[in-house]
Amino acid sequence: MGLPQKGLAAADVLAEIRALRDADLPTHGGHLFAYVYDPALPGLDELTQAAHGLAGHVNGLDPTAFPSLLALENALVADAASLLGGGPGTVGNVTGGGTESLLLAVKAARDSRPDVAAPRLVVPATAHAAFAKAAHYLGVALDTVPVVNLRADAEAIGAAIGPDTVLVAASAPSYAHGVVDPIPEIAAVAAERGVRFHVDACFGGWVLPYLRRLGADLPDFDLSVPGVTSISVDLHKYAYTPKGVSVLLHRSEELRLPQYFAYAGWPGYTMINAGVSSTRSGGPIAAAYAAVRHIGDDGYLHLAEAAQSAVHILAGAVNATDGVHLAAEPETTVVCLGADDGVDLFVLADELSARGWHTQPQLSYGNLPATIHLTVTAAVAPTAADFGPALADAVAATRERGPVQLPPLPALTPAEVTPALIRTLAEALGVGTGDGMAGVNTLLDAATPALREALLTAFLSFLQHPAWD
Ligand SMILES: *Cc1c(COP(=O)(O)O)cnc(C)c1O
Numbered sequence: 001m002g003l004p005q006k007g008l009a010a011a012d013v014l015a016e017i018r019a020l021r022d023a024d025l026p027t028h029g030g031h032l033f034a035y036v037y038d039p040a041l042p043g044l045d046e047l048t049q050a051a052h053g054l055a056g057h058v059n060g061l062d063p064t065a066f067p068s069l070l071a072l073e074n075a076l077v078a079d080a081a082s083l084l085g086g087g088p089g090t091v092g093n094v095t096g097g098g099t100e101s102l103l104l105a106v107k108a109a110r111d112s113r114p115d116v117a118a119p120r121l122v123v124p125a126t127a128h129a130a131f132a133k134a135a136h137y138l139g140v141a142l143d144t145v146p147v148v149n150l151r152a153d154a155e156a157i158g159a160a161i162g163p164d165t166v167l168v169a170a171s172a173p174s175y176a177h178g179v180v181d182p183i184p185e186i187a188a189v190a191a192e193r194g195v196r197f198h199v200d201a202c203f204g205g206w207v208l209p210y211l212r213r214l215g216a217d218l219p220d221f222d223l224s225v226p227g228v229t230s231i232s233v234d235l236h237k238y239a240y241t242p243k244g245v246s247v248l249l250h251r252s253e254e255l256r257l258p259q260y261f262a263y264a265g266w267p268g269y270t271m272i273n274a275g276v277s278s279t280r281s282g283g284p285i286a287a288a289y290a291a292v293r294h295i296g297d298d299g300y301l302h303l304a305e306a307a308q309s310a311v312h313i314l315a316g317a318v319n320a321t322d323g324v325h326l327a328a329e330p331e332t333t334v335v336c337l338g339a340d341d342g343v344d345l346f347v348l349a350d351e352l353s354a355r356g357w358h359t360q361p362q363l364s365y366g367n368l369p370a371t372i373h374l375t376v377t378a379a380v381a382p383t384a385a386d387f388g389p390a391l392a393d394a395v396a397a398t399r400e401r402g403p404v405q406l407p408p409l410p411a412l413t414p415a416e417v418t419p420a421l422i423r424t425l426a427e428a429l430g431v432g433t434g435d436g437m438a439g440v441n442t443l444l445d446a447a448t449p450a451l452r453e454a455l456l457t458a459f460l461s462f463l464q465h466p467a468w469d
Pocket of ligand 1: 096098
């Protein structure tokens with residue numbers, strides 16, 4: 001493509017973007033159960049867009065140059081701390097997302113132990129993939145501990161802690177199944193060994209406190225638990241802010257100090273960064289501030305109630321439908337379902353999509369079967385009652401279609417996966433032709449994790465090519 005010779009009119013550029021957006025899954029309307037978090041509050045998008053516009057050019061590189069951004073960030077950190085059991089010693093930062101928050105928690109822990117030459121991170125097997133990414137980026141070894149009934153096992157985690165363990169982490173709740181780990185028990189074993197303990201509340205940190213107020217039977221999971229040294233919460237999830245905002249809290253300033261990167265060894269400005277990015281836009285932070293202030297405590301309570309009622313309706317529909325079952329009893333805002341014999345889970349996901357319900361298939365892993373994940377937000381409440389009939393219909397259609405029949409495939413090792421092979425495979429499986437993803441998911445499900453990684457990496461690389469024409 002390349003740059004247009006003459007700049008386009010503003011209206012034409014916007015029209016181009018709108019046309020591209022038509023191909024996307026619907027971000028609003030309560031029919032997409034992953035990626036997006038929709039409170040369905042009229043006017044909120046307009047407000048956050050305006051706030052973003054006020055601060056989009058402000059640079060978080062130097063908070064002394066732009067005190068507005070520092071004030072917004074400190075306000076959001078105080079909001080998160082007040083929600084998550086923080087006290088007078090609590091400090092924190094706004095980051096660009098959950099992955100960055102976890103990366104920084106791992107960095108702070110690693111750099112707090114310069115005496116450990118080969119640092120290790122202990123997590124339950126259900127911990128978010130971002131911990132593996134953090135471990136990989138930071139040269140920390142990852143120890144994953146098996147879970148029991150999808151929940152972390154405090155005793156097994158205690159047994160996995162060794163002299164080189166710099167951090168233990170667990171989820172409140174896990175993304176895949178929405179299960180809250182036994183945080184007080186894990187905190188106790190970590191504290192006993194003098195090891196930092198991070199609670200990954202990226203998914204649920206902004207909704208769990210409200211679910212508990214509504215009477216949900218959930219364990220303590222935040223900084224009120226002794227032994228929890230840090231906690232993360234994504235505002236772009238259940239605080240319903242636009243994307244690009246998470247908060248990482250530490251119990252004390254001393255614990256946070258090794259999170260910073262400082263460098264004065266060059267002729268330019270001395271660089272001091274709390275996070276991964278140096279230059280960073282004030283836009284997402286201002287937008288988040290606007291959303292949090294505008295929704296307020298009562299607003300979040302109502303949104304949690306709406307999400308909770310939607311979860312009950314969806315879970316009830318799963319229980320009432322022959323051929324599917326709940327893979328985990330919903331305790332937060334995730335509904336996770338499995339398919340019984342005779343119902344192909346990946347075909348079912350396609351049949352649900354065809355009926356306008358966009359869910360997230362999760363591949364089998366170890367002894368955990370494949371499941372369908374639904375992240376349930378407040379926007380689902382008004383449409384939840386329509387899910388049951390659609391599910392029953394989709395299950396019937398799935399039975400009729402039968403399981404995916406793959407053509408015999410050559411045995412592949414990850415090293416044999418090339419972009420050319422992926423091009424052929426993508427064509428053979430009809431990827432992108434609107435025929436659904438069941439074939440692809442079946443193929444991936446049969447592959448080892450290492451082969452899944454290689455196949456999907458090559459596929460993404462195949463997609464990510466310059467748009468020359
Ligand atoms: C979403 C999520 C993350 C990663 O957050 P991103 O904002 O996608 O980087 C980490 N942990 C949990 C539990 C999550 O749900």
